[in-house]
Amino acid sequence: MPELEDLLEEEDPVAIRRWLDEAPENEIADHLARLEPESRAIPFRLLAKDKAVIVFEEFDPPLQTELIEGLKEDAVRHLVEEMAPDDRARLLDDVPAMVAKRLMAGLSPAERAITANLLGYPEESAGRIMTPEYVSLRASMTVEEAMQKVRTLGRGAETIYTLPVTDNHRRLVGMSSLRRLVLAAPGDLVGDLMDTQIVAAGVHDDQEVAARLIQEANLLAIPVVDGEYRLVGLITVDDAMEVLEEETSEDLARTGAAEPLGRPYLSSSVFRTARTRVLWLLALVLAATLTVNVLHLFQGTLESVVVLALFIPLLIGTGGNTGAQSATTVVRAMALGEVRFKDLPKVVFREARVGVLLGGMLGLLALPPVSFFVNREIALVVAITLLAICLFAASAGALLPMLARRVGIDPAIVSAPLVSTLVDATGLVVYFLVARAVLGL
């Protein structure tokens, strides 16, 4: 199969249309995302109407917004009307308020009501990614009655595989599934085909928490309930995957001292890319001025033993790496729910021991070469410093993200890069204090 990019360059509309007809929606979305913003609208307009909606839904909101600008009013209206309600809510959240208002006005009254309802929940909440289009059953229904309801309402539902069961007051009493109905006898009761140990999310719960529930329990969808345990929607596994993917992007970016791009790499301009990094870099440079101060403080020691300067990058680099290791491990363990705040003493003590193991080993390994190339006193200074720095860095790497989480800051923010930079300054202090003591300065 030829690449869409090549076909577009050849400006062969027949071949482009054939490519678009044959490729699956996700592949089309991938290729369009890699194009320059202005060249995206042309092939998009060649898509069949239904396919266009699915491709459109595959895009992140920033790309959707750009695309909307290149389309005619009624094409946009059709797209937005046909989108899944949760995807639509995300888009409306992202476009400028004026555009959102216009798009809302173009919706049919039913879809407008659904969207307004979803937008009423806080950002990043479970309510924002749930679909209100589900099929619910009653425990007293027979399988035959239930299947009848599924057939009648199924076409408009996001999923008919996960079937919540509610009581007269819309309160959730159990979870059944199409699989159970299909494999049961027509006269069986839904009440006998449902789980009453329910994995559910609260409508105000964090999206990530809800998404992890789906992942951990290996479910295709979980019900979302309000404060009185009334069913308000379903979160499906595809939306959960998307949320987790975004969280991963965020965690990874922050571990690398940047904010996530929020859009495909090649579709992000140089300025936009720089913007995701500049605040991080400034903050880290500011933190690093600490090291200038420390060195200034010990400038006398440094002047009398210039050879000490040789090991500065190696020592603080090693401290930074040790801190990054423990911070990254602990941040990940927190994200997966393996470690909670009450485990803090256990975790810090554990990391301290890991730090001693690693630092002790590195210190021993450093003794012979430094003795040989410089001298025994400096070797001793380097070895002791390595041990102390690794102990300190590993403990701080565990402690800081856990404290951050406790006070409501994303632990990934105080993970690797910030820990490394803070450990740098401390490592220098340790280095010079050890040097003064050992060398008798």
Place this chain on the structure above:
Amino acid sequence: MPELEDLLEEEDPVAIRRWLDEAPENEIADHLARLEPESRAIPFRLLAKDKAVIVFEEFDPPLQTELIEGLKEDAVRHLVEEMAPDDRARLLDDVPAMVAKRLMAGLSPAERAITANLLGYPEESAGRIMTPEYVSLRASMTVEEAMQKVRTLGRGAETIYTLPVTDNHRRLVGMSSLRRLVLAAPGDLVGDLMDTQIVAAGVHDDQEVAARLIQEANLLAIPVVDGEYRLVGLITVDDAMEVLEEETSEDLARTGAAEPLGRPYLSSSVFRTARTRVLWLLALVLAATLTVNVLHLFQGTLESVVVLALFIPLLIGTGGNTGAQSATTVVRAMALGEVRFKDLPKVVFREARVGVLLGGMLGLLALPPVSFFVNREIALVVAITLLAICLFAASAGALLPMLARRVGIDPAIVSAPLVSTLVDATGLVVYFLVARAVLGL
């Protein structure tokens, strides 16, 4: 609900059993994973037989292996017999060969054949995580006939929602779903209810690639085919999520200069944790000895202008951070398939421009304070070095992971930490060369 840990401490078997009866399987697995290995078997043995299988499947293979050691022979046999074939293959892969042989021998002939078949595919391949237990249809079937087949074979299948359609030679011709069958009329033909634009994985494809297909196409399962496009299995979305989760853990760990633990944090011993980090740390220390050499080379310059030493940590730290930023961004973009090798010149040029933007800004910001606290020449040296280091670090941060991928190394390995360390040495060279030129040394 009380915590399982507390109930175990109180040694109240009635309360423990009640807790185990009421909690969902994933929650039980979470709590058991947090216990010491030796205390896991006791509550596990109290689980109902069917529930025990599900809880057992939730564990990672290392934990499964530990648990097996604490259980009686026939309990183990039951567990392993009842596991999903793909989970069982993963476990057998992980246990010592002797144990694997014994477990295989304990299986029923049918399950043994299935398992041997899965284990025949290479590690990390799509074949290893697929389930051979699916229901396939023929295009010529009516909906009624198809539903009959689903009802007959459904109980033994991992999923009945995704229904592949094959021809007489078992070749895949389309994909249908239970949703379509249920919403269609009994007399409709399966051939009219299937997608012929198929998203499929090859049985030897990489697991991560297959998992990303499921995620990108928002599917509940994809078919796995052999070289002749014959259907051999299905990969379901829960297995895809698990694969992606593991890849995320690996990428994150490596971005933080460590290997993934492969098991819940608190269940990993201090030694085991240190082992995931020690090689990384040694490699980085070795790479950092470059900085010692560079400083040794410029020791004369350093001795004549000791004040230059003050800025060493700040400058190389900033270079390291800039390199980490671009490396992390590019590694992520590659993982998501947004960037391919042929984009290399575009990506490196883009990152170089980002580096110039950031380095230029930092350089300008550094001029006034350094002029004020030290002097104008040193300020100029620091500013020029910042610009040069950021330009170099950002380009190298993009280039190295892309080259690594090209030669078959996981790009995450040459991401943040290695890039930072390599940039350190280069940054020092730049610093001293600029200093010599500006100060006329």
